[in-house]
Amino acid sequence: MILTVGAVLFACAVVLYVLQPLLTGTEAPLGRGWDEITEAEARTAAALKALRDVEYDYHTGKLDDRDYESLRGELTAEAVAALRDEEADAGDRPALQTATPDTESIEREILRVREQFRAGTACGECGHRNPDGSRFCAACGRRVRAA
Amino acid sequence: MIQLGELALWVALPIALWGTVIAFVGGRNRRGDMVLSAERAVYAVFLLTVLTSIAISLAFVEDRFDFWYVANYSNRELPLFYKISGLWAGQRGSLVFWVLWLSFFSSLAVWQNRDRNREFMPYVTGTLLTVMSFFLIVLLFADVYPFEKLPFTPQDGRGLNPQLQNYWMTIHPPTLYLGFTAFTVPFAFAVSALLSGRLDASWIQVTRRWTLVSWFFLGNGILFGMRWAYEELGWGGYWFWDPVENASLLPWLTATAFLHSIQIQEKRGMLKVWNMSLVFLTFIMTIFATFLTRSGLIESVHTFAQELRIAYIFLTFMGLLIAAGVVLILWRKDDLKSDNQIQSFLSRESAFLFNNLILLGAAFTVIWGTLFPLITEGLTGEKANVGPPFFNRVNIPIGLILLALTGIGPVIAWRRASKRNLVRNFLKPVAMGVGLVAVLVTIGTRDPWALATFGIGAFVMTVIVVEFWKGTRARARIEGEGLARAFVHLIARNRRRWGGYIVHAAIVVIFAAFAASSFDTEVRDSIFPGDQLTVQSAFGHSYTLTYNGLSTSRGQGDWVIQWIALFDVERDGERLGTMTAERRFYTDSETPSSEVGIRSTWYEDLYVILAEVADMSGVLGGQAGEAERAVIEVQVNPLVSWIWYGGLILTIGSLIALWPTEGRARSAGTAVGEAAEPATGPAAVTT
Numbered sequence: 001m002i003l004t005v006g007a008v009l010f011a012c013a014v015v016l017y018v019l020q021p022l023l024t025g026t027e028a029p030l031g032r033g034w035d036e037i038t039e040a041e042a043r044t045a046a047a048l049k050a051l052r053d054v055e056y057d058y059h060t061g062k063l064d065d066r067d068y069e070s071l072r073g074e075l076t077a078e079a080v081a082a083l084r085d086e087e088a089d090a091g092d093r094p095a096l097q098t099a100t101p102d103t104e105s106i107e108r109e110i111l112r113v114r115e116q117f118r119a120g121t122a123c124g125e126c127g128h129r130n131p132d133g134s135r136f137c138a139a140c141g142r143r144v145r146a147a
Numbered sequence: 148m149i150q151l152g153e154l155a156l157w158v159a160l161p162i163a164l165w166g167t168v169i170a171f172v173g174g175r176n177r178r179g180d181m182v183l184s185a186e187r188a189v190y191a192v193f194l195l196t197v198l199t200s201i202a203i204s205l206a207f208v209e210d211r212f213d214f215w216y217v218a219n220y221s222n223r224e225l226p227l228f229y230k231i232s233g234l235w236a237g238q239r240g241s242l243v244f245w246v247l248w249l250s251f252f253s254s255l256a257v258w259q260n261r262d263r264n265r266e267f268m269p270y271v272t273g274t275l276l277t278v279m280s281f282f283l284i285v286l287l288f289a290d291v292y293p294f295e296k297l298p299f300t301p302q303d304g305r306g307l308n309p310q311l312q313n314y315w316m317t318i319h320p321p322t323l324y325l326g327f328t329a330f331t332v333p334f335a336f337a338v339s340a341l342l343s344g345r346l347d348a349s350w351i352q353v354t355r356r357w358t359l360v361s362w363f364f365l366g367n368g369i370l371f372g373m374r375w376a377y378e379e380l381g382w383g384g385y386w387f388w389d390p391v392e393n394a395s396l397l398p399w400l401t402a403t404a405f406l407h408s409i410q411i412q413e414k415r416g417m418l419k420v421w422n423m424s425l426v427f428l429t430f431i432m433t434i435f436a437t438f439l440t441r442s443g444l445i446e447s448v449h450t451f452a453q454e455l456r457i458a459y460i461f462l463t464f465m466g467l468l469i470a471a472g473v474v475l476i477l478w479r480k481d482d483l484k485s486d487n488q489i490q491s492f493l494s495r496e497s498a499f500l501f502n503n504l505i506l507l508g509a510a511f512t513v514i515w516g517t518l519f520p521l522i523t524e525g526l527t528g529e530k531a532n533v534g535p536p537f538f539n540r541v542n543i544p545i546g547l548i549l550l551a552l553t554g555i556g557p558v559i560a561w562r563r564a565s566k567r568n569l570v571r572n573f574l575k576p577v578a579m580g581v582g583l584v585a586v587l588v589t590i591g592t593r594d595p596w597a598l599a600t601f602g603i604g605a606f607v608m609t610v611i612v613v614e615f616w617k618g619t620r621a622r623a624r625i626e627g628e629g630l631a632r633a634f635v636h637l638i639a640r641n642r643r644r645w646g647g648y649i650v651h652a653a654i655v656v657i658f659a660a661f662a663a664s665s666f667d668t669e670v671r672d673s674i675f676p677g678d679q680l681t682v683q684s685a686f687g688h689s690y691t692l693t694y695n696g697l698s699t700s701r702g703q704g705d706w707v708i709q710w711i712a713l714f715d716v717e718r719d720g721e722r723l724g725t726m727t728a729e730r731r732f733y734t735d736s737e738t739p740s741s742e743v744g745i746r747s748t749w750y751e752d753l754y755v756i757l758a759e760v761a762d763m764s765g766v767l768g769g770q771a772g773e774a775e776r777a778v779i780e781v782q783v784n785p786l787v788s789w790i791w792y793g794g795l796i797l798t799i800g801s802l803i804a805l806w807p808t809e810g811r812a813r814s815a816g817t818a819v820g821e822a823a824e825p826a827t828g829p830a831a832v833t834t
Binding site for chain 2: 003006007010011014015017018019020021022025026027028029030031032033036039042043046049050053054056057059060061062063064066067071
């Protein structure tokens with residue numbers, strides 16, 4: 001008898017646990033979290049990774065000079081386009097002025113990215129560009145320059 | 148407690164069904180409370196299934212023979228070890244076991260994504276609960292109710308099939324089930340991506356990791372099964388192309404294809420429909436594997452289940468899954484268009500594509516060979532088994548092409564590779580392969596398949612070693628690090644790549660072991676105590692076994708009678724020690740079984756089988772001499788240990804690939820952390 005009552009109580013408790021959100025209006029989040037990357041950010045990351053893969057393939061002798069140069073050009077353009085979308089998405093800084101990327105603006109953008117890598121503010125892990133003087137990446141928390 | 152477990156099973160179904168409905172409705176109407184309720188249903192089903200599982204094991208431990216399931220799979224004398232594992236010894240319990248792991252992984256997935264990938268979660272939860280509901284319905288309504296009572300309580304149970312009384316029984320099935328059930332999570336994410344229309348890179352990220360988890364368990368499960376088969380005679384060595392072995396191989400093959408082709412989608416935005424189809428196919432294969440094992444449709448050493456009703460239920464479910472896959476993919480076909488095209492035939496992409504076609508070809512031949520008996524029976528009324536020769540003839544060449552691709556892929560650059568570089572990169576590895584073949588031919592090896600395997604194996608190994616070396620050297624040069632440091636950083640920075648290469652090395656080692664089986668040697672003879680048997684090994688050793696007669700013993704309260712043959716073993720005239728080989732007779736189920744003697748070294752195994760005893764009852768009665776005459780088979784199997792070493796390397800490689808990147812604050816940050824793992828460090832970009 002006690003066993004039966006206990007079992008029934010237990011079953012009721014489980015059912016109540018499942019139904020409780022509907023009874024009390026407790027909600028699970030359904031939207032994209034503020035800290036989740038956007039599609040554009042993911043594309044930037046993928047483009048940067050592809051660029052690194054080309055570097056790797058070149059340095060391990062799988063690409064010859066000509067293919068390396070042309071691939072790097074293509075990928076750089078992809079990376080820049082993705083970066084631009086990301087900026088447009090973020091809206092926290094103005095998008096580059098030219099709508100269609102000409103060689104010059106790509107070169108400028110790449111130069112900027114490279115400068116940031118050199119300066120250590122662009123994160124080597126996720127490609128996020130941090131403000132000058134950053135020691136840790138604001139996006140992924142990795143150290144971006146030797147302290 | 149047992150009643151509580153039974154009640155839990157009955158409560159689990161309505162909760163799972165409720166969760167299924169409320170998850171889809173909540174997802175569609177953007178109702179957070181409904182989705183939360185559905186997610187809680189996942190946790191609740193897990194808790195309830197844990198209780199059910201405990202109850203079943205407890206029924207075994209308490210010898211509750213009034214339950215049909217316990218009476219048929221246990222007896223009083225069964226060691227505790229096997230009583231607890233009674234949960235997955237038969238069809239009914241193993242279906243509970245399926246739901247147990249499925250609900251465990253589902254809970255893990257829901258918990259892991261409690262505040263990320265939220266857009267996916269309603270449909271993910273709904274899909275997971277749909278699969279759980281299916282299995283719960285089967286358990287409760289398909290004549291496989293695990294708590295079915297007998298009209299009377301027998302004095303004792305019928306005992307566990309002797310072939311299952313091996314310690315691998317507690318390891319192999321659970322590992323395989325982990326692999327089968329874990330794949331439901333990638334499947335659920337794929338369904339959710341299709342339903343929600345969020346077909347960008349994020350579902351791929353989650354799916355890839357979970358696929359790797361499932362793939363890892365499947366691979367190890369298969370290897371454990373091989374080990375089990377190798378130790379239990381009558382299962383035909385370590386692999387016999389048994390329908391259930393095949394069934395476990397199928398999802399592994401398609402998951403392997405997926406793990407490769409997914410990289411093309413990540414990097415190039417291509418093959419989206421293909422990848423989606425592979426996820427569906429792999430999941431259907433896991434259900435198919437469960438179905439084959441648990442329906443009794445096809446004769447198999449594993450078939451301990453004979454009910455047919457369950458077969459129709461499973462077939463219907465698989466049919467619905469296929470239909471759902473086709474409809475969903477067609478519905479979203481515009482969103483699944485490729486962003487790019489393959490730029491060159493000579494590229495990593497096309498190598499991966501080729502690898503996919505070959506893997507699917509292998510899967511297809513395995514399905515065909517497995518279902519062939521069923522098809523012929525349907526058409527002609529007679530079962531025709533195709534047997535190992537068919538599988539070997541078809542799958543050895545396929546396996547060799549795959550093996551070669553594991554070496555070719557890494558050397559080809561993404562997007563487009565130049566011929567000149569290819570030739571340069573292939574020169575050394577090809578030379579190593581050809582060199583090894585030349586050496587093997589010189590020392591007398593003639594088997595063409597074995598030569599091809601060793602040649603290609605050497606080629607692949609050289610590619611991998613050279614890759615590690617070049618990567619380390621490049622990193623050391625660019626980062627100014629020492630070689631050892633550069634090597635560690637190299638692996639740490641791109642765990643997927645290098646973990647993958649280590650897995651490739653494992654595959655080479657395992658293939659070498661398979662190829663070496665063509666050099667097995669054996670003698671078989673009927674001998675008296677004092678007689679000797681000598682066998683030459685492929686490595687030139689000479690093993691001599693001196694038969695010292697039989698001893699007998701009764702175990703498990705007379706349920707098992709053992710005849711144990713004792714041997715002195717010498718290698719090249721030097722004494723190694725003693726070995727035993729056994730025959731057993733399980734009196735409860737009246738089944739004989741054989742326990743082989745194995746003496747293993749890293750390069751060859753001495754494998755002794757007691758095939759026949761002249762007068763078993765005479766020996767039992769204490770007679771010696773003629774009664775002890777026995778047919779003994781002695782084999783020397785080269786490189787068998789390499790399979791198990793390969794498994795170990797496979798595990799190391801998989802763990803490296805799976806190891807999470809630390810500090811992933813941003814969640815689909817899974818995407819960031821991994822997508823942006825540089826191959827040779829950030830400096831590579833700036834060079």
